[in-house]
Amino acid sequence: DVASVASVLPTKALSPKTVLDYCAGRGTKTRQLARIHPDATVYATDTHPGRREELAEATAKLGNVKVVEPNDAGTRQYDLVVLDVPCTNTGVLARRPEARYRYSQLTLGQLVGIQRTIVDEARQWVRPGGHLLYCTCSTEKAENQNQTAKLIRATGGELVADGAYLPGGTGDSYTDGSYHALVRL
Numbered sequence: 512d513v514a515s516v517a518s519v520l521p522t523k524a525l526s527p528k529t530v531l532d533y534c535a536g537r538g539t540k541t542r543q544l545a546r547i548h549p550d551a552t553v554y555a556t557d558t559h560p561g562r563r564e565e566l567a568e569a570t571a572k573l574g575n576v577k578v579v580e581p582n583d584a585g586t587r588q589y590d591l592v593v594l595d596v597p598c599t600n601t602g603v604l605a606r607r608p609e610a611r612y613r614y615s616q617l618t619l620g621q622l623v624g625i626q627r628t629i630v631d632e633a634r635q636w637v638r639p640g641g642h643l644l645y646c647t648c649s650t651e652k653a654e655n656q657n658q659t660a661k662l663i664r665a666t667g668g669e670l671v672a673d674g675a676y677l678p679g680g681t682g683d684s685y686t687d688g689s690y691h692a693l694v695r696l
Contacts, residue, residue, distance in 0.1 A: 518646040518691035519543045519593070521672040525642060527551045527590030533581075533633050534595045536562055538569040540646070544593065545573045554589070556581045588638040596626045598649040602678055602688025623653050630662055637696045642671065646691045650677060655690035668694040 519540055528551055532541045535555040545553045553576045557563050563578060570576040599619055600610035630645065637643050645662065647654050655675060663670060673692040680686055 517674060517676065518595070518689055519547060519644070521674075521691065521693040522591060522593075522642070522644060523547055525591060527641075529587070529589045530554065530591045530593065531584055531589045531633075531636060532556070532593045532595075533584055533636075534558075534593075534597070534629070535566050535578075536595065538566040540593060540595055541566065541570055541576060542573065544591075545570065545576050548591075549575060551575060551590070552577060554579050554584065556584045585632070585636050588636055588641070590638060590641045591644065592633050592637050592641070593644045593646070594629055594633055595646040595648075596629050596654075598622055598626070598647040598654050599651055600648055601650045602648045602676070602690075605678055605685065606687065619651060619653060623658070626654060626658055627661065630658060631665075634662065634666060634696060639696070641696060643668070643694050643696060644691060645694065646689065648687060648689050650675070650688045650690070655692075659692040659694065662692075662694055666694075666696050668696045671695050 530544050530551050530553045532555040535541045535557045541555040556579050558581050567578040599614050604611055671693040675690045676688050678688040
């Protein structure tokens, strides 16, 4: 999907040797990162065992991708860490209408807490001078710009690029809403 592709495009200017896709899901961004950075080793994981299996199948033919257990992900530092964190899905309601019934201020607050925990843990895995790419399929400022601002305040990092996209278009031109921020730590 176009929003997913847009979120990894800021990494094209980088030359990472090691990449971690920590919340890899079924591997859309993992595959894009492997193609954008063919000389890098892309480590990918997800906390859900079923998605990790699908991830391994989806990336099996890519020679530069290694699917790892979540506990093994933090055993090294990386040039680039990608976090496509769990979110409210407000940018994909057209494709996932059931998400609107899960949305509330309570769930937003819970997800912001989960996102903060993931960012705080994963930022330690970025080598000094490396980058963290934070992504959501949300249009909520609390999940997007506010999380990026907290990361920058906590680390003294530098915002390299960011983008917020609202869902739009019709038919084949429809794109989901999303957010991404590339931060140098």
